[in-house]
Amino acid sequence: MTVDSLTSRSARIPDGEAQRIALEYFAIPGEVHRLAGEKDEIFRIRSTDTGQDYFLKIAHEGETEDAYGLVTRAMLHVAGVAPAIPVPRIVPAVDGSVELAVPTEAGARRWTRMTTFLPGILLKTVEVTPDLRRRVGGSLAHLARALRSFDHPFAERRxxxxxxxxxxVRPMLDDLPAIEDRDLLLRLFDHHAEVVAPRLRQLRRQPVHNDLNTDNVLVDPQTREVLGLLDFDDLTVSQLVNDVATAAAGHVGVGADPLAPALDLVRGYHRVTPLEDEELSLLPRLIAIRLAMYLVIGNWRAERFPDNRAYILRKGALASAQLRRLAAISPADGAAQALHVRTG
Structure with missing residues (x-):
């Protein structure tokens, strides 16, 4: 999600129009099932010819060709250099295009992409064990390794x-005087700016997925194998450890040891791509600031799009509880616990 897209909201595309787009531009006649989305229009298309499922994404009106092209090229790159990584495959249009600007019935031209629809169920719907978290972490590390060689002129986007x-993100708090835990959020953002950010800027950077939350991982319901890594829309060049912190944030516990489940994911990552001591030391505070960002950005957007508030803040109560538990751990204790990842 680019900075500009934080203020974007897509106009609704009727199911019938999505069906027409699939047929006219991709030669796929099918049944349409709308999927939940925050700003884009997304559909599962089941071919009436073959029974195969596809994923149709129609971007919001503010999406640019550069941003859409970046995501498409990243997906193609991963499929090319590391075909074993389970990412959706691009389905070309009838004219061979891998993305295209489709004129809609409302008059706007909107960037559109068709991909394969991967099997499995969302990680958020299953009981997540330590072993599964380690598998997710390992999968993210393999994806990051594939993205390391990805080059695109728009990859350094904001x-x-x-x-x-x-x-x-901190200035958004000025627009949220009544947000829950406001004082805690202010302290976290101030600590990040004064202490964490200067250290973070010294760490290794590369293209990263940047959004491997529990909505974006598919698993086998029986074996708990990772079957899919979804949604490259927030891809950017950032510190490698930020990618790990973003994925780990959704696994913070609300019990006596909130870091433990998140560090299971980090262990899985570390086994594939060892993290440096400074990266591990900063991880708990990076996880905390990611949770804080979710709460601030989410509430800020919910104020502007109240009809979509429930979807935008669907994880808000959990994120608040996670952040409170994590914030109770001192930076020194958090760093010491994270550094234990090196031994197992």
Whole structure:
């Protein structure tokens, strides 16, 4: 999600129009099932010819060709250099295009992409064990390794959800005088700006997925194998450790040891791509600021799009509880616990 897209909301595309787009531009006649989305229009298309499922994404009106092209090229790159990584495959249009600007019935031209629809169920719907978290972490590390060689002129774009740009989120608190835990959020953002950000800027950077939350991982319901890594829309160049912190944030516990489940994911990552001591030391505070960003950006957007508030803040109560538990751990204790990842 780019900075500009934080203020964007897509006009609704009727199911019938999505069906027409699939047939006219991709030669796929099918049944349409709308999927939930925050700003884009997304559909599952089931071919009436073959029974195969596809994923149709129609971007919001503010999406640019550069941003859409970046995501498409990243997906193609991963499929090319590391075909074993389970990412959706691009389905070309009938004219061979891998993305195209489709004129809609409302008059706007909107960037559109068709991909394969991967099997599995969302990680958020299953009981997540330590072993599964380690598998997710390992999968993210393999994806990051594939993205390391990805090059694109727009890859350094500003993305609102990038932990490296957390200082840009703090001013949103000025518009949220009644947000829950406001004092805690202010302290976290101030600590990040004064202490964490200067250290973070010294760490290794590369293109990263930047959004491997529990909505974006598919798993086998029986074996708990990772079957899909979804949604490259927040891809950007950032510190490698930010990618890990973003994925780990959704696994913070609300019990006596909130870091433990998040560090299971980090262990899985570390086994594939060892993290440096400074990266591990900063991880708990990066996870905390990611949760803080979610709460601030989410509430800020919910104020502007009240009809979509429930979807935008669907994880808000959990994120608040996670952040309170994590904030109770001192930076020194958090760093010491994270550094234990090196031994197992």
């Amino acid at each position: 993305v609102g959800w990038d932990i490296a740009r957390a200082n840009d």
